[in-house]
Amino acid sequence: MDAGPLEILISAVLVVGGFFALVGSWGLARMPTLMTRLHGPTKVTTLGVGSCLIASMIYFPAMQGKVSAHELLITLFLFLTAPITANMIAKVHLHRQRRGLDAEPMDGIADSLPESGVGTGWATFAGRETEPSDPPR
Amino acid sequence: MIEIAVLFSISCVGLAMALNLWRLARGPTQADRILALDTMTINAIALMVLMQIQQGSAVYFEAALLLAMVGFVGTVAYCKFLLRGNIIE
Numbered sequence: 601m602d603a604g605p606l607e608i609l610i611s612a613v614l615v616v617g618g619f620f621a622l623v624g625s626w627g628l629a630r631m632p633t634l635m636t637r638l639h640g641p642t643k644v645t646t647l648g649v650g651s652c653l654i655a656s657m658i659y660f661p662a663m664q665g666k667v668s669a670h671e672l673l674i675t676l677f678l679f680l681t682a683p684i685t686a687n688m689i690a691k692v693h694l695h696r697q698r699r700g701l702d703a704e705p706m707d708g709i710a711d712s713l714p715e716s717g718v719g720t721g722w723a724t725f726a727g728r729e730t731e732p733s734d735p736p737r
Numbered sequence: 738m739i740e741i742a743v744l745f746s747i748s749c750v751g752l753a754m755a756l757n758l759w760r761l762a763r764g765p766t767q768a769d770r771i772l773a774l775d776t777m778t779i780n781a782i783a784l785m786v787l788m789q790i791q792q793g794s795a796v797y798f799e800a801a802l803l804l805a806m807v808g809f810v811g812t813v814a815y816c817k818f819l820l821r822g823n824i825i826e
Contacts, residue, residue, distance in 0.1 A: 621780060689775075702767065
């Protein structure tokens, strides 16, 4: 069985993709607090999925002669949405920790925030007088 | 050679989904669960792409694209719900 250079390239990218997906989830399972857990899925897993999509992007035109833009679309969408998702989740965590809604795992992140540097405090905590009266638990 | 690499990748992603499931069940905070669910969606997309390479068919691309969009919208909706108490203000 002779392995062409293209085949070796596709295999290498596939192995890298699987490895990074595993490392991202390992970080999600092993890290101590949520702010550290955010790093694994948002960066490493995105890279792993990107590698799988790159392998598919090489495989289908090279082996079957079919070219499609779907991989590019998925890659673009994932790379655009991963930071937004991370930002939203961190915001949820900050607000819930600050208001004491998460029962026992208070990691003190909301009390140890640094100064915002503009003299008015953090923008996400501004105007919280209009909170819903009965927030979801 | 590609077959072995694809099998290795599928095993890695499957193991990663098991780890995500553990984090989803364990918690301990709501934000952890949202994060685990979002990661599971991304891993499912990777699994679909790998399955396509294994089978040599390009059937699942639309499904992967849809899953990417719906997963993102679902995550943002859950975050908005926890922040505001409703989704559409």
